Amino acid sequence: MRAERTQAKQDRAVRTRRAILEAAAVVFEERGYGAAKLTDIVELANVTKGALYFHFDSKEDLAQAVIDAQVIMHAPVTPQEFRAQEFVDVGMVFSHRLRYDVLMRGSARLTLEQNGRELDRAAPYQGWIDLHTALLVRAKEHGELLPHVDPAGPSRLVVGSFAGLNVMSQTLGLDLDREISALYTSVLPSLVVPAVAARLDTAPGRGARVLHGTDEAPGCDCSSPSAPVPAGVG
Amino acid sequence: MRAERTQAKQDRAVRTRRAILEAAAVVFEERGYGAAKLTDIVELANVTKGALYFHFDSKEDLAQAVIDAQVIMHAPVTPQEFRAQEFVDVGMVFSHRLRYDVLMRGSARLTLEQNGRELDRAAPYQGWIDLHTALLVRAKEHGELLPHVDPAGPSRLVVGSFAGLNVMSQTLGLDLDREISALYTSVLPSLVVPAVAARLDTAPGRGARVLHGTDEAPGCDCSSPSAPVPAGVG
Structure with a gap:
């Protein structure tokens, strides 16, 4: 008892x-x-x-x-046929979660702010870079990457670009999922061998498909790029 | 008189x-x-x-x-043999100027902040996107782009990615010029026809070479990723 x-x-x-x-x-x-x-x-x-x-x-x-919380509470990577797909999925899932997960949204804002210099903002960038690099190292071991590729470089590129595309999408009212999809579509050909690249899913909605097995999250208005803020705040 | x-x-x-x-x-x-x-x-x-x-x-x-000021006071684009090189030069020159130009640095910080909601932060993003798109439209007219490329998409990608790579580089103490160079190296193969891509300069230091005809700006400590802040402030 x-x-x-x-x-x-x-x-x-x-x-x-x-x-x-x-x-x-x-x-x-x-x-x-x-x-x-x-x-x-x-x-x-x-x-x-x-x-x-x-x-x-x-x-x-x-x-x-x-x-x-941004990195610690990130959904575990769902195993896929290609490690390169798992690399893509990390960002596509995060982009999807930013639509409705208030913790991820608040975390992203605090990471991008420059007020409160006592806060350690390096940890989430480094955490994301390490996670992406680990996945690309495994992709390389499986022969999925082009021979010259050093896993750390594209990982920094994707993590930094994601952060900026997120701010820009909020500022201009763009659909982040579409912008992140375009990021992968653009970057993968110089990263992954063509036979693998042709079989990767980088289309908008990929995050929802991985997490929920459907294009939309249950109970979330995913057609709106911004999650509603609870009443009583703001 | x-x-x-x-x-x-x-x-x-x-x-x-x-x-x-x-x-x-x-x-x-x-x-x-x-x-x-x-x-x-x-x-x-x-x-x-x-x-x-x-x-x-x-x-x-x-x-x-x-x-x-970020867009209005941007250095005029120096004409190059390829329009695609001018597209690259916009970001490489801005990356270089962020090392020593206090106006560009302050502007970039204000654009990324989310405090002061009365400020219009869409204008610089849209201004950069328009400038990049115009250069890619001309590149396309000159047959420099791959046939399927729509100039607006890669322009949004480069502008948003630049913003995030800038914040991440500041947070982690990375050399922005190297990260922006990697962005172009990664994106160009899915944008530009191979014969043109092979002749573009995307190497670090490109901004300084365009602006000053040398790898370093005169009178600026360009080996340091951060410009010193004048005494008396901070």
């Missing part, structure tokens, strides 16, 4: 921490790091200030956790 | 406006839009508050002018 109670307590703590993280992401996305207030986060998460301070030391600590 | 005096006055006004713009860019780059103060800008530009308000209505007006 005691073990069950302890387990229930731990589950509740995990759920509370997650609720605080998501509320923080929503407020950070809406207001930015500088203007975000812990009172708004507490109210949106429907927790006490004590609960917030049990999980996070400060606004900085909370923002850092939101930033780090 | 009167005409000469009027001309001298106008010259002085142009110089003062430029000094205010550059000082504003330095302060915006260092502090961001929200935290930047007009008193710091006035002090750094060594002008009176009256002079600032003669040229700009408000901090918002000044920030918008810094943002717009």
Whole structure:
């Protein structure tokens, strides 16, 4: 009985921490790091200030956790016939999740901001680069890459380009999924051997197909490039 | 005599406006839009508050002018044998100028920030996209592009990717010129016919070669990826 109670307590703590993280992401996305207030986060998460301070030391600590969530909470890569497809899928899945996952959206905004210099923004870039590089190293071992390709270069290119295409798409009201699809379509011919390139799926909607087995996420208005912000914030 | 005096006055006004713009860019780059103060800008530009308000209505007006300067004050494209080379040169020259031109650096930071929602950040993206598209349309007319290429798509790709590679390079301490060079090297094979692609210069240092006819800008420490910030700010 005691073990069950302890387990229930731990589950509740995990759920509370997650609720605080998501509320923080929503407020950070809406207001930015500088203007975000812990009172708004507490109210949106429907927790006490004590609960917030049990999980996070400060606004900085909370923002850092939101930033780090981007890579840590990325969906595991679904195994595919080609490692090069898994390389593509990382970005296509992230592009898809940015439509509806408030944690990913808040994390992306904080990573691109330059306010709050005490925050470590190198970690998500480096985390994404490492993940992409590892997949390309395996693709190379399987003979999927052109002979001259060094896995680290294209990984930096894709990660940096993704970040900018995301900001530009938000600013101009473009469909990020289409822009990221075009990025892969453009980059792959100088990366992957033609026989493999011809069999990779880089079409818009790829992220949804990998995650949900369909072009649309269940219960998400994926026709809109922007997820709605919950009422009461902004 | 009167005409000469009027001309001298106008010259002085142009110089003062430029000094205010550059000082504003330095302060915006260092502090961001929200935290930047007009008193710091006035002090750094060594002008009176009256002079600032003669040229700009408000901090918002000044920030918008810094943002717009990015495209308006871009160096004119130097004619080359291939239009595709001119397309490459736009980004390589901008990448080079970001090393030492405080106005371009401040402008880039303000464009990527998401604070100050009253600012129009679409204009520089759209301006760059239009410039790139016009060059690719001419490249296509000259038979330099692969038959299926639509000039607008690669222009959006290059402009968005550039923005993200710039932020990532700053965050990770990478050499932007090398990353932008890799962007073109990767994208061009799916854009330009092979006979032209083989003759394009996309190597790091291209921007300096176009602007100054040498790999380094005169009087600029171009070995450092970051230009020094003038003393007294930050």
